[in-house]
Amino acid sequence: MSDSPPAPRPEARSPRGFSDRRGPDALAERRIVQALAPVYERWGFEPLETGAFEYADALGKFLPDADRPNEGVFALQDDDDQWMALRYDLTAPLARYAAQNWETLPKPFRRYAYGPVWRNEKPGPGRFREFWQCDADTVGSDRPEADAEIIAMALEGLDALGLGGGQAVIKIASRKLVNGVLQAAGVDGQAQTLTVLRAIDKLDRLGTEGVALLLGEGRLDESGDFTRGAGLGRPGIDAVLSFLSVPADGERGAVLSALDPIVGATPAGAEGLRDLQRIDQALKAFGVGASARFDPAVVRGLEYYTGAVFESELLADTRDDKGRPVRFGSIVGGGRYDGLVARFTGQEVPATGASFGVSRLAATLRAAGLDGAAAARGPVVVIVFTDEDMGAYLAAAAELRAAGVRAEVYMGRAGMKAQMKYADRRGAPAAVILGGDEIAAGQVTIKDLDAGRAAAAAVADHEAWKSQRPGQFTVSRDHLTAAVLKILE
């Protein structure tokens, strides 16, 4: 024996912001992407798998610096001193891949991808550092119809997830229209543009009055902090506010007509209106009606997107099992972007895409009891009495499996009572009992655990319950599989 002291025992815990999921919960993300992937495939998008790591310089916006190499991403230095980082989304790897293989790809390049992404952020309740996305992008097409395709496909994806039939809509806006209203409002230069965009981006949180202040001189918040505004005059502020308040619940053509007097006279606005007209026509060709709306107040990621932008909104009233409303965050969103490939090649390549927030959706569906996980059943459990009869137990389970029934033999060393508890905790629909007497008589006893639970709830007297043994019956061994299949019906 060695004289060195035993190594201290590590504590069994998972890193902060990473989750373990067992049973049906473990499959939630996979179920979602298995619903979305066939939709993407049907629209001609092909799968792309890239590695979890990218070189940090290729990821771009999260370049590591000497002080905080892990800012936003999980980064580490390779043997050759190059910094690599885990992907934080699926768009950056696409841009790298497209730039690397541009000459040999069929163009436009339609691809979909799904899987985990990682963000090195402060974890919290419901905020994880690893989560799944499911993206589809068209790289190399400047046609508005390519945007329309992505939008119609996202709606088909929502439908495949059980969120069709008017339960969700997609709201569409355009960065070009915003550029138009900036031109109409006399916004000038990068700094002022950025301040206006950031003011608009706060519409949800601050309302029109708050945004008006931020467009003008500035805003004093409750804590006493003053945010300097963009310095627009009254006409400029009014132009922006009238743009944002165009009613979005009408027909798509009506929204465009209402926007025309506000932005139609500017070059960017006119171009934006033309794009949205083409998107409207394409959506009509796809048979997409009121589930896709034009809404100028969608101001998501305006610093990032260059053309159409869109996001989903859930209209269905979803509640958890305690009747509390469950708020769905954005399930799917996207838009047209440029420059991602140009970062590598210098060549502008137009691109448009959508991203489903798979983990967020899974968590919400779970909270709302809409994920079907509760319906998932455990395996039939064959009870074990003696080592000698093990062959009979194993053969019974094998016979059930051959008939497509999930079945297992209890593999522990505990007694009958503990085994029944085990079967219960596994969500087993039935337990199969092959005691010595049953085997000798060519019979098998089957406990219908659902019926037993229901009957036990109905029978008040414990003695009566014991004598009746509800849900338990004995059949010829030949009829095992048929009897179990009947229970599973």
Place this chain on the structure above:
Amino acid sequence: MSDSPPAPRPEARSPRGFSDRRGPDALAERRIVQALAPVYERWGFEPLETGAFEYADALGKFLPDADRPNEGVFALQDDDDQWMALRYDLTAPLARYAAQNWETLPKPFRRYAYGPVWRNEKPGPGRFREFWQCDADTVGSDRPEADAEIIAMALEGLDALGLGGGQAVIKIASRKLVNGVLQAAGVDGQAQTLTVLRAIDKLDRLGTEGVALLLGEGRLDESGDFTRGAGLGRPGIDAVLSFLSVPADGERGAVLSALDPIVGATPAGAEGLRDLQRIDQALKAFGVGASARFDPAVVRGLEYYTGAVFESELLADTRDDKGRPVRFGSIVGGGRYDGLVARFTGQEVPATGASFGVSRLAATLRAAGLDGAAAARGPVVVIVFTDEDMGAYLAAAAELRAAGVRAEVYMGRAGMKAQMKYADRRGAPAAVILGGDEIAAGQVTIKDLDAGRAAAAAVADHEAWKSQRPGQFTVSRDHLTAAVLKILE
């Protein structure tokens, strides 16, 4: 405009040892786990998902040290200074999870898991730093029947992958039998035991003669290096060699009979034989015949496993498209292990499991042309002529998709010839042509690209080819979907 120089362009490249895969190749791993997961489910195993990261101390054998914190794993320090590392297999996260949740888990705990694992090793041809595994383990059962179950399930998995019907066998051995022969050979103490195990482990590479030298005084290799041996005498060496050379091609019972005189008199050997007898009986109850064999020369991971060990061997003659034999590495292997949970809790918990090398299998199937990827077809491509008729193109594609046909409208700006080339590169079965004439006449022209390729190969004269336009025909627009479906038949 800003005066600062533009940021230098990063080079578009993926980190060493990580691969990009497009189209059918991207789905190879997923196709494999989608075949295996239902088998695991049917046997009562439930899915478990854990995060990509574990705390480095929980991973155990690759503890980071001050000099080389990344030894073997991808490790980094969290904000709170704890070292975390990407999982290098799926067993270590299981051990951590089981230890963390032991009190509340149904026991024995049967789980399966799949996904990428990461190894920070020197990449090379066919050697990646990210690859997929697909594991099933039973934690908390010491029954040999639990081992038999894992083995029978692995065979069912091979069957589900198209490697059934005698194309693959599983060879089973036992660490306990090896302990028996160590006892019979008079091996004493940890150091000598380790030297003998490492000698046995070289059987594949050095043959019996080389192993005999390493069991005795030592071995001088070609480069002139001398490896000191275990120092066994002739009787000890003979015992080990006779153990390793027991013919393994016979019936399982016959192999046990042949092993009995060699190891049956030792306590460990007798226990090992009893275990294998029970495994044999259980396999019989599952209906598993000659596809599971006992073979004492299976010496995989003897330092790790504590009971039964097994690995698959492919018998089928697999060749790549140039007729060269393709060697399948171990597709699936596993065995019984202890101590993984005890590392955390101090409590010994018996466990047994199997791991499929999903990425290795995918790569080999690909090399052998057995992955069905070549059969995957691209989408039908609708050709684009004018912006005005875009609605007609989009509607045609939507109609095809509604009939379940993969279909897309070309979204680029190139001419007819380039679009046909695009359709060809996409593997499109057909191109749909809706020129102005066709639309005016209520017709559509369909190019059957497969038929066209075949006909073009048969028609020698280019002028004849042009006048005949093989594989191209015009139908009433109403018959578009029916005509395309006929091509896809």
